[in-house]
Amino acid sequence: MTANLRFDQIRLPEECEALRREVRAFLADEIAAGTFDPQQPGHGDSHSHEFSRRVGAKGWIGMTWPKSYGGQERTFLERFVVTEEFRVANAPVRLHFVADRQSGPILLKYAPEHVKMDILPRICRGEVCFVIGMSEPNSGSDLFAAKTKATKTDGGWLINGTKIWTSNAHIADYMIGLFRTSPSTKENRRHGLTQFLVDMKTPGINVNPVIQMTGQHDFNEVVFEDAFVPDDYMLGEIDGAWKQATSELAYERSGPERFLETFYVLVALIEALGPKPDLRSAEGLGRLTAQLHTLRRMSVSVAGMLQAGKEPSVEGSIVKDLGTAWEQKLPGRVRELAAFIESEATNRATLEEQLAFATTIAPKLTIQGGTTEVLRGIIARGLGLR
Numbered sequence: 001m002t003a004n005l006r007f008d009q010i011r012l013p014e015e016c017e018a019l020r021r022e023v024r025a026f027l028a029d030e031i032a033a034g035t036f037d038p039q040q041p042g043h044g045d046s047h048s049h050e051f052s053r054r055v056g057a058k059g060w061i062g063m064t065w066p067k068s069y070g071g072q073e074r075t076f077l078e079r080f081v082v083t084e085e086f087r088v089a090n091a092p093v094r095l096h097f098v099a100d101r102q103s104g105p106i107l108l109k110y111a112p113e114h115v116k117m118d119i120l121p122r123i124c125r126g127e128v129c130f131v132i133g134m135s136e137p138n139s140g141s142d143l144f145a146a147k148t149k150a151t152k153t154d155g156g157w158l159i160n161g162t163k164i165w166t167s168n169a170h171i172a173d174y175m176i177g178l179f180r181t182s183p184s185t186k187e188n189r190r191h192g193l194t195q196f197l198v199d200m201k202t203p204g205i206n207v208n209p210v211i212q213m214t215g216q217h218d219f220n221e222v223v224f225e226d227a228f229v230p231d232d233y234m235l236g237e238i239d240g241a242w243k244q245a246t247s248e249l250a251y252e253r254s255g256p257e258r259f260l261e262t263f264y265v266l267v268a269l270i271e272a273l274g275p276k277p278d279l280r281s282a283e284g285l286g287r288l289t290a291q292l293h294t295l296r297r298m299s300v301s302v303a304g305m306l307q308a309g310k311e312p313s314v315e316g317s318i319v320k321d322l323g324t325a326w327e328q329k330l331p332g333r334v335r336e337l338a339a340f341i342e343s344e345a346t347n348r349a350t351l352e353e354q355l356a357f358a359t360t361i362a363p364k365l366t367i368q369g370g371t372t373e374v375l376r377g378i379i380a381r382g383l384g385l386r
């Protein structure tokens with residue numbers, strides 16, 4: 001292993017288990033009250049204003065942030081537990097999740113004080129939805145080719161251009177967008193991009209739906225026509241956002257949500273196999289569980305490194321690559337193991353329904369948050385291989 005790659009051996013401490021019990025009790029109450037159905041595929045992709053507010057009231061949004069901004073000053077390992085439990089339960093976290101995971105940390109680092117004081121407590125209360133404005137029609141993986149322009153004007157900037165695949169833009173309050181403020185240079189093709197906070201209610205912003213193959217409306221095209229962004233919504237260094245966007249991706253890529261999006265098919269398989277599975281199924285299930293356990297150890301390790309103030313972008317990319325490849329194959333593996341389950345077995349019908357949904361969403365798993373090929377390029381560079 002090279003010095004550039006390191007997975008610290010981290011175990012979740014005891015306080016995390018106490019928190020896990022608390023989160024499970026909260027989720028059980030929500031399920032009993034009918035807020036969401038953990039068996040319903042796709043529920044983890046839905047949103048509920050009331051649910052997000054109740055999660056905020058528990059102190060589980062922005063939980064690692066300073067108390068002065070509404071946070072709880074808890075650890076990344078505790079945040080890991082909350083994320084894991086919510087994802088496993090298929091809870092509707094869509095409204096607050098992006099803000100909690102990556103937009104809030106960007107504002108914490110780069111926004112002016114009055115903007116932080118205005119927005120971060122609202123995120124912590126589960127009141128606002130953030131989206132990521134990076135991809136464009138002709139610059140998906142190649143972020144540094146972004147063309148959407150921010151042009152200086154009196155007191156701010158005028159934005160013109162189009163972002164695409166913008167998850168949740170139709171329900172969003174704010175975007176953190178990557179816009180071109182100068183041309184790239186010969187020496188540095190990454191130069192010339194700046195990050196901005198954008199209020200999605202600004203005149204000149206149009207959100208057009210892009211419907212997925214499941215029929216769900218998750219992502220969008222966002223068109224900017226002379227949309228005004230004030231000076232104090234400029235984040236960090238002018239023309240130097242490539243550094244900021246790269247560190248943002250370490251938060252985006254390594255969490256347990258990256259390999260638990262279709263976890264429900266594994267649970268449904270266990271229920272359909274019953275307490276005495278045949279040897280072949282038991283072996284297959286054991287193999288899947290061991291692989292999942294390894295992924296989880298790696299993801300916990302990245303959370304621990306974030307807690308220690310490190311920037312584990314290569315390790316995060318490895319977790320995302322291995323995790324999404326594993327998850328993409330999961331529906332196929334579950335289908336093979338389920339082949340001999342009697343049609344009248346308990347939960348057989350639910351398993352079929354869940355498998356159908358998980359199979360339809362599987363292609364996107366290795367694209368969202370950075371494609372497999374791009375991640376492997378980052379890993380190779382981190383290992384000094386290119």
Ligand SMILES: Cc1cc2nc3c(=O)[nH]c(=O)nc-3n(C[C@H](O)[C@H](O)[C@H](O)COP(=O)(O)OP(=O)(O)OC[C@H]3O[C@@H](n4cnc5c(N)ncnc54)[C@H](O)[C@@H]3O)c2cc1C
Binds near residue numbers: 136164168370372
């Ligand atoms: C469900 C979903 C939600 C998303 N949400 C958002 C969002 O909220 N905000 C946002 O900004 N983006 C979002 N994206 C975009 C996503 O993060 C990807 O970056 C983007 O889809 C990839 O760009 P592209 O589709 O233009 O493909 P391209 O970049 O054109 O890639 C096409 C193919 O070429 C390969 N390729 C590209 N460059 C290289 C290279 N250098 N080396 C080797 N192979 C390469 C890719 O791996 C891929 O197989 C989302 C995508 C999905 C699927």
